[in-house]
Amino acid sequence: xxxxxxxxxxxxxxxxxxxxxxxxxxxxxxxxxxxxxxxxxxxxxxxxxxxxxxxxxxxxxxxxxxxxxxxxxxxxxxxxxxxxxxxxxxxxxxxxxxxxxxxxxxxxxxxxxxxxxxxxxxxxxxxxxxxxxxxxxxxxxxxxxxxxxxxxxxxxxxxxxxxxxxxxxxxxxxxxxxxxxxxxxxxxxxxxxxxxxxxxxxxxxxxxxxxxxxxxxxxxxxxxxxxxxxxxxxxxxxxxxxxxxxxxxxxxxxxxxxxxxxxxxxxxxxxxxxxxxxxxxxxxxxxxxxxxxxxxxxxxxxxxxxxxxxxxxxxxxxxxxxxxxxxxxxxxxxxxxxxxxxxxxxxxxxxxxxxxxxxxxxxxxxxxxxxxxxxxxxxxxxxxxxxxxxxxxxxxxxxxxxxxxxxxxxxxxxxxxxxxxxxxxxxxxxxxxxxxxxxxxxxxxxxxxxxxxxxxxxxxxxxxxxxxxxxxxxxxxxxxxxxxxxxxxxx
Numbered sequence: 001x002x003x004x005x006x007x008x009x010x011x012x013x014x015x016x017x018x019x020x021x022x023x024x025x026x027x028x029x030x031x032x033x034x035x036x037x038x039x040x041x042x043x044x045x046x047x048x049x050x051x052x053x054x055x056x057x058x059x060x061x062x063x064x065x066x067x068x069x070x071x072x073x074x075x076x077x078x079x080x081x082x083x084x085x086x087x088x089x090x091x092x093x094x095x096x097x098x099x100x101x102x103x104x105x106x107x108x109x110x111x112x113x114x115x116x117x118x119x120x121x122x123x124x125x126x127x128x129x130x131x132x133x134x135x136x137x138x139x140x141x142x143x144x145x146x147x148x149x150x151x152x153x154x155x156x157x158x159x160x161x162x163x164x165x166x167x168x169x170x171x172x173x174x175x176x177x178x179x180x181x182x183x184x185x186x187x188x189x190x191x192x193x194x195x196x197x198x199x200x201x202x203x204x205x206x207x208x209x210x211x212x213x214x215x216x217x218x219x220x221x222x223x224x225x226x227x228x229x230x231x232x233x234x235x236x237x238x239x240x241x242x243x244x245x246x247x248x249x250x251x252x253x254x255x256x257x258x259x260x261x262x263x264x265x266x267x268x269x270x271x272x273x274x275x276x277x278x279x280x281x282x283x284x285x286x287x288x289x290x291x292x293x294x295x296x297x298x299x300x301x302x303x304x305x306x307x308x309x310x311x312x313x314x315x316x317x318x319x320x321x322x323x324x325x326x327x328x329x330x331x332x333x334x335x336x337x338x339x340x341x342x343x344x345x346x347x348x349x350x351x352x353x354x355x356x357x358x359x360x361x362x363x364x365x366x367x368x369x370x371x372x373x374x375x376x377x378x379x380x381x382x383x384x385x386x387x388x389x390x391x392x393x394x395x396x397x398x399x400x401x402x403x404x405x406x407x408x409x410x411x412x413x414x415x416x417x418x419x420x421x422x423x424x425x426x427x428x429x430x431x432x433x434x435x436x437x438x439x440x441x442x443x444x445x446x447x448x449x450x451x452x453x454x455x456x457x458x459x460x461x462x463x464x465x466x467x468x469x470x471x472x473x474x475x476x477x478x479x480x481x482x483x484x485x486x487x488x489x490x491x
Contacts, residue, residue: 014038014413015123015132017111020049022386022402023138024092025070027101029406035413040101040138041125043110047096050142051088056166056185057192059085062295065218066237067244067397070095074233076226082215111139115354116381119423133422134382136409137349141387141465144343146455148180152318158334163189164342170335172196178323178333180315182208183455186339187294191302200308201323201331203315206452207281209265209288213295245470247395251289252468255446262288272300281310290450292394344392344465345369345458355380356425365389369464370435372485373478375405376426384409390438391474392456392465394447400471408478415481423489430485441468 014035016023019042027040046052061068065078068088073095079087096102110126114135121135145162153160161167163185176199179186186202187210194200226233250257265288273279282300284291303310313325322332347369350362359379371377374391375384384405391401416424442448442463447456456465467474 011131014134016040016136018138019047028099040105041109048089056163056189058188063397064240067240138386141344142342146343150318157320160336162338174198175335176333177335181339187296187299191298194302203311207284208294210294213297244396252445258289286452287450289446290452291454368462372426372431372434378428378431381423381425389464404475404478411481420491421488422491424486
């Protein structure tokens with residue numbers, strides 16, 4: 001009988017995928033707007049998205065805590081100005097329960113495929129099928145680890161794992177560890193594991209720019225004030241927001257401004273790394289901002305320690321007991337940790353979702369990922385993306401962008417209800433005009449002209465990841481759903 005009931009309830013008006021900030025925020029706002037016929041599909045056994053999966057030592061946010069939270073759910077209890085991973089994961093759990101959306105979540109339901117068939121979405125999961133009028137994807141870009149295909153890796157006799165799949169059962173004490181990559185994750189976990197390991201071989205392809213981290217503990221007095229006077233925390237949040245928005249001038253409008261910030265990074269490096277040879281290895285040859293700007297006070301000190309070697313020669317082969325580099329040196333290691341980021345421009349959702357006439361997102365995006373307002377894709381009716389193409393940020397909080405998209409999708413739902421629409425699909429010419437505008441705005445940004453190759457860029461060198469302007473401009477554009485921009489079908 002229970003199975004029959006489950007089958008009877010497998011059709012919902014709305015299916016949301018994922019329980020990170022995007023999926024949970026969408027679920028909360030759906031409930032608040034009076035929508036109850038929805039489910040959230042989650043492959044894991046709890047909420048949290050990337051903040052559930054990334055549990056490596058030292059993991060924390062590089063956006064100030066007060067801004068990295070939902071506007072409708074401020075948290076007066078952050079322990080520091082830059083939140084550690086466990087607190088963010090706990091925050092998402094608390095929001096889930098506080099707003100009563102846990103009953104809508106189907107845990108252990110990994111989405112395997114979704115296709116538009118007979119005027120509705122058919123979603124196949126690891127635990128059966130669902131159908132829905134609307135499909136909302138909250139599968140963010142930092143979900144699937146990117147693992148390089150190193151020659152000979154299958155012969156390696158030691159331990160191998162990615163930072164997003166940290167092996168907490170492995171005691172690193174006394175081990176000879178290779179870290180591949182020097183991005184945002186590595187600069188956090190390297191200082192955390194350096195004191196434990198016997199040797200740490202850091203394989204660096206391109207050095208990042210690193211700025212000081214202005215982090216401090218938030219006092220109990222401050223927390224008490226935030227609880228009693230929420231407007232104080234709201235004012236601090238607003239100040240942080242506008243301070244971050246000013247950074248867009250350097251990133252996207254006048255890249256020459258970045259030279260001033262670059263001087264700060266240069267002084268930070270000079271102060272923390274006294275060895276001129278090592279400092280030369282750690283000095284980037286591109287403009288600050290071209291790659292993701294990293295913040296840390298303990299990364300440079302960690303890699304100056306005697307048990308750390310920074311390797312800049314390329315990896316040619318992995319042997320059973322180590323790594324061979326282009327200079328002919330074999331680095332004996334018994335553990336390899338990938339700090340190589342995620343599949344950002346090659347998302348699994350591209351092969352998973354099929355729209356009209358069986359068109360896959362991969363085929364639709366053969367010329368690069370694109371979506372109207374980073375949210376709607378031509379050829380995919382009643383399908384909306386959260387954290388879609390060109391909605392990423394290099395300067396501020398993704399939660400702000402997510403909330404902007406959520407508001408847009410909710411207005412789309414309300415418009416469908418008020419105008420009796422069964423189907424909405426963005427017009428190709430509308431999408432093309434938006435994407436052309438984004439690509440035009442991207443031409444003179446530091447991400448395009450800064451002299452680097454980054455994960456922001458796809459295989460053709462297009463920046464299909466970041467939003468090239470102020471976030472308040474994106475919020476203006478997503479404030480209202482315009483049915484004239486869509487092909488519609490009445491009920």
